[in-house]
Amino acid sequence: MNAAEIMTQFNCYERMHIEIPGWEIYSDTTLVRVVSPDEDGSFIAYFNLDSSKASEVIDQQMEYFYRLGKNFEWKVYDFDKPSDIDSMLLNKGFYEQDPESFMVLNLRDYNSVPELQPQCVEAFDERGIRDAIAVKQSQTVEDCSGYFLHLLNLKQTCPENIRIYVIYDGEQPVSSAWVIFNSVNSPFAGIWGGSTVQTHRGRGHYQALLKQRIRDSILAGKHYLYIDASEMSRPIVERYGFTVIAKTTPYFYRHPDIN
Known part of the structure; x- marks a missing residue:
């Protein structure tokens, strides 16, 4: 690219x-x-x-x-x-x-659509979105209430523009992430969140959420998927074909x- x-x-x-x-x-x-x-x-x-x-x-x-x-x-x-x-x-x-790292994946390089990830539970209501944000909040001292209000507003006003996922261990939310489609005309989709609680890392949750959002973006007809990747996330998404475009x-x- x-x-x-x-x-x-x-x-x-x-x-x-x-x-x-x-x-x-x-x-x-x-x-x-x-x-x-x-x-x-x-x-x-x-x-x-x-x-x-x-x-x-x-x-x-x-x-x-x-x-x-x-x-x-x-x-x-x-x-x-x-x-x-x-x-x-x-x-x-x-x-x-x-x-x-601002990284982009060319979705047209995929010859087939990734499989559905059944462990990724889609959040449709306020309770599910709170669970998604609770995972993110557990990983930062930053107040994440603004994220909750933003995601809730999007889900209520333009549900087709966002998909929010949570992975649970029993009733406990342990990993979460979301994908946003800002405009029908845009060839891009953006992935955000991507958090897993410390006790449940190394179990493939991040990769499952990534595969699910790649799947969603391909099915939505998008050409590119982008992420602002931390140093922890960068080596994982690189294995799926994401390329660094800018810092x-x-x-x-x-x-x-x-x-």
């Missing part, structure tokens, strides 16, 4: 023309801003800024979210401009998170009045 070509398509379909029901989206030729109805979850989806104006634009976004009383994320990919925006964000008080680093602005 040509990394630059993939990134151009990804920017067009998944960043510049992102759709999230119930969320406010502002878009112009240089920036796309997505505003969550909650304190958390808002983000800058896309930007292509002139280096001489970048600092001013960052200030404008910080002021905008400050007035709203919301936190927001500014994710940077290797191909984004200006190339020094990382240092600009840090100098303005953003918090840098661990960098991840991506999230930067967070935390509103001073929000704990």
